[in-house]
Amino acid sequence: MPWQTQDFAASSGPTRVRESPLGLAVRRILRKRSSRVAFFVLGVILLVGLLAPILAPYNPAAQPDIVFGKSLSPSFAHPFGTDPYSRDVLSRVIYGARLSLMIGVLATIVSLTFGVAYGAVAGYAGGALDAVMMRVLDAFLSIPRLLLLIGVLAAWPQLSVAALVLFLGLTGWFGLSRIVRGQVLALKHAEFVTAAQALGASRRRILWRHLLPNLVSPIVVAATLGVAHVIVLEAGLSYLGIGVQEPLASWGNIIRDGADQVATLWWMSLFPGLFMVLTVMTLNILAEALSEAHERR
Amino acid sequence: MIVAIVAVITFVLIHLAPGDPFSGVMDNPNVSEAVRQTLRAQYGFDRPLPEQFVKYVSALAHGELGWSFSHERPVREVLATALPNTLLLMAVALVGSFTLGILIALVQVARRGSATDHALSGISLLFISMPDFWLALLTLLAFAYWLPLFPVGGTIDPVMHEYKGFVGRIVDRLWHLALPALTLTALASAAVARYQRAALLDVLPADYIRTARLKGLSEREILRRHALRNALLPIITMIGLSFPALLTGTFFVEKIFSWQGMGYAVVNAIASRDYQLVMGGVIIGSIMVTLGSLLADLLYALADPRLRGQ
Numbered sequence: 351m352p353w354q355t356q357d358f359a360a361s362s363g364p365t366r367v368r369e370s371p372l373g374l375a376v377r378r379i380l381r382k383r384s385s386r387v388a389f390f391v392l393g394v395i396l397l398v399g400l401l402a403p404i405l406a407p408y409n410p411a412a413q414p415d416i417v418f419g420k421s422l423s424p425s426f427a428h429p430f431g432t433d434p435y436s437r438d439v440l441s442r443v444i445y446g447a448r449l450s451l452m453i454g455v456l457a458t459i460v461s462l463t464f465g466v467a468y469g470a471v472a473g474y475a476g477g478a479l480d481a482v483m484m485r486v487l488d489a490f491l492s493i494p495r496l497l498l499l500i501g502v503l504a505a506w507p508q509l510s511v512a513a514l515v516l517f518l519g520l521t522g523w524f525g526l527s528r529i530v531r532g533q534v535l536a537l538k539h540a541e542f543v544t545a546a547q548a549l550g551a552s553r554r555r556i557l558w559r560h561l562l563p564n565l566v567s568p569i570v571v572a573a574t575l576g577v578a579h580v581i582v583l584e585a586g587l588s589y590l591g592i593g594v595q596e597p598l599a600s601w602g603n604i605i606r607d608g609a610d611q612v613a614t615l616w617w618m619s620l621f622p623g624l625f626m627v628l629t630v631m632t633l634n635i636l637a638e639a640l641s642e643a644h645e646r647r
Numbered sequence: 648m649i650v651a652i653v654a655v656i657t658f659v660l661i662h663l664a665p666g667d668p669f670s671g672v673m674d675n676p677n678v679s680e681a682v683r684q685t686l687r688a689q690y691g692f693d694r695p696l697p698e699q700f701v702k703y704v705s706a707l708a709h710g711e712l713g714w715s716f717s718h719e720r721p722v723r724e725v726l727a728t729a730l731p732n733t734l735l736l737m738a739v740a741l742v743g744s745f746t747l748g749i750l751i752a753l754v755q756v757a758r759r760g761s762a763t764d765h766a767l768s769g770i771s772l773l774f775i776s777m778p779d780f781w782l783a784l785l786t787l788l789a790f791a792y793w794l795p796l797f798p799v800g801g802t803i804d805p806v807m808h809e810y811k812g813f814v815g816r817i818v819d820r821l822w823h824l825a826l827p828a829l830t831l832t833a834l835a836s837a838a839v840a841r842y843q844r845a846a847l848l849d850v851l852p853a854d855y856i857r858t859a860r861l862k863g864l865s866e867r868e869i870l871r872r873h874a875l876r877n878a879l880l881p882i883i884t885m886i887g888l889s890f891p892a893l894l895t896g897t898f899f900v901e902k903i904f905s906w907q908g909m910g911y912a913v914v915n916a917i918a919s920r921d922y923q924l925v926m927g928g929v930i931i932g933s934i935m936v937t938l939g940s941l942l943a944d945l946l947y948a949l950a951d952p953r954l955r956g957q
Contacts, residue, residue, distance in 0.1 A: 492940070493656075493933045494891040496898070501656070501929040504917050582778045586899065589780050590917055605781065609903070612784050613792040623781035631776035 379639035388632040388639075395629050399448035406441035411597040413437055424617050431617040433607050442599035443622050449600045450626070451577075453515055453584050458576040460519025461526060466569065468523065469530025470557055474538060484531070491524045496583065503592040514593060518580050526572045533565050567644040571637050578633035585626055601626045712930065713923035717916060722927035725912055730931070732802055733901065733908030737893050739824065740831035741886070747832060748839025749875075749882065755840070756847040757870055767840070774837035780899035783830045787903055790826055797826045800905030827904040831896050835889055842885050846878040853877070883950055887943025891936045 379385045398405060408414075419436035422428055430439035472483040498521050503509060509517075537543065538561075546560050581601075587593030588602025589609070596603065601622040608618025706713075712722035751771070755764045774782075791799045803819055811819060850856065851874060859869045898910035905911065913928035 492937050493929075494895050494936055496895040497929045497932045498656075500898075500913070500917065501926060504922060504925045578776070585778050586780060589778075589899070590902075590914060592917060602778075605784065609780075609784060612788050616788055619781065619784045619788070623778070623785070626778060626781065627773070627776050630778075631772060634772060634776055 378643040379636065382639055384635055385639040388635040391628060392632040392636070395447055395625065395632075396451065398444055399451045402444045402448040406438075406444045408438035408441040410437065410441040410445040410599045421611075421615060430621045431615070433604070433618055434611070434615070435607075439604065439618055439621060442604050443601070443625055446599045446601045446604055446622055447625060447629075449511070449594060449598060450581050450584060450602075451629070453511065453518065453594075453600070454577040454580040456515045457518035457522060457580045457584075458573050460516060461522035461576055462569065462573055463523075464520065465523030465526030465572075466530050466562070466565075467527075469527035469532075470534050470562065472527070473531035473534030474553070474557060474561070476535070476538075480531070484528075487524055487528060491528075495521050496586065499583065499587060500590070500592070503587060508595055509592075511594060511598065514584070514587075518583060522576055522580065526569070526576070529568055529572060530565060533568060534561055537561055537564055567640070571641045571644065574633055574637040574640060578630045578637070581626065581630055581633075707930070712927035715916070715921055715924040715927075717919040717921040717924065718912075722924050725924060726909055726927055726931055729907060729909045729912045732906060733897050733910060736824065736827055736831065736897055736901070736906060736908060739828040740835055740893060740896075741889075743828065743832035744835035744839055744889075745882065745886070748836040749843050751836065751840040752843035752847055753870060753875065755844050756851070756874070757866065759848070768844075771837040771840045774833055775841065777834065778899075779830070779834060779896045780903060782834060783827070783900045783903040786826055786830045798823050800903075802905075802907045823904075823906070827900045827906045830900050830904075831893065834896060835893055838889060838892070839882070839885060843878065843882060846881040847874050850874045850878045880947065880951055883943055883947045886946070887940040890939035890943075894932055894936060 380389065413419075413435045416436050419432055421434050422432040422436075424431045428438050428440065430443060433439055433442070468483065468487075472480045499517060502517055502521075503514075506513070534557075543556060543560055546556050551560070584593050584600060585602030585605070588600045589606045591603075591606060594600035594603050604622040605619050608615035612619055712726070714720075715722045715725050718725045751767055755767050758764050787799065790797050800823075802823055803816070847870070856869060856873055859873045860866075864872075897908060898914055900906065901908045901910035902914040909928055909931065913925055916922075916924035916928070
């Protein structure tokens, strides 16, 4: 059959574009139906968050009728009902998607920066420095992240979103840096590193140009899980009243607004939670598919 | 070492926090400046920081966690009365989730690749992706309001408990325990099932499984007697790992079902700005998690004959 030879020529010929490991991984996971669905659903939620000002039917903070417009059950005018302050819950859920996703991504970027730097330095340096850095990490890892955050955030009530992102990011890099350290340690004496050293490459160049590109897959998996984790954590903290502050809407604090009267205001717990579970689940599916793709390589 | 770092972190936090640790009293305009000064002196907040730190650490070492303003009792007492309820809830959820989780994993591996396997994997994934407090709220809504099978909250029936006999009191307590324990169990067993399924699948290609199969043992016997035993070691590790998730889960679940445990006390303390009680809960929680992973290590050594000799 002619296409076989063509395919062979295309894949081995000099014209073939070199694909990045990440692009390859993405293409590989998209072969699975479950991850295609997850990719699509996540894309829709992301789009909802990005287009929040266009999509939201009402102003999420507006309290149009505090007497007769409050605590309305779902209807055509308010598909997700209204809250005890007469705000439209659908609009708040849409804006909540924007904020919760943004916090998830930004906090994970903070975690990645710290985790990769710390792990790479510890793994590459080795010896006493590595030992000390790992013991400190053990201590941090032994405190549950939520407890650490409760301790910090209860001390500073009414924090800004930027500070919240910072704290969520600063408490999320311990596990990742251990993974990075392990990988660096394993690859440190690989032949391509020795070759680079022999060519006179500096330590920084070896770390950045030779070691880190090999860590892209585990880092992407950790980041995907990290975003999911931060979304749940932020919701939990907002539910406790020490996360995102009113009048800003996040999935967690919408649920908080209705939690005391959950029997009558069930729509305030159900709908934001559904969005959250959908987001976290798609992220988990993608992370699993990514790590499978990585292992098969 | 770990407790020491926790102590340092909490001390730094308390002193970086704006205002006094008991700003609830301090911000009250009816409290005069003179009273404030006396209070500060009484609690030693006018001393230099290093001295305060030494005092703080030695107090911690003696089990003193400070004064709870909202309960008007020492933090230690508040937490000591709440802890048994938390431990009961965690113990029931731990036993329940590991039993259920291992069973689910066994069913999945026995029919690996089938529709049942996929469906159970999907359900586990769904539960893993659920925030604790959301599932707790939905459970409350479903089984206490829509289908009023269980009480809405609390640890015991506030009116009838006194009039019940010994058995009646136990039944009453279990009745109240059911929903919070069920929520935590559902969340934790999903994680256990996923982990255990992977552990079992890891063991199946091993030589001794093939030997057992060649001996003519049924697939069920192989799973039960050979694979499960060897896949139990990772489960012990999992107990240590699931401890933090279980503990933080109790914070939300206790709050939503008004189960009077440590999490309930701490979450309410956040709202009433009782910072000493919050920090006390954080410290005790971290110690519990550390002890939990220590216990898992010991169990591991006990269960693995290869480690026993060392």
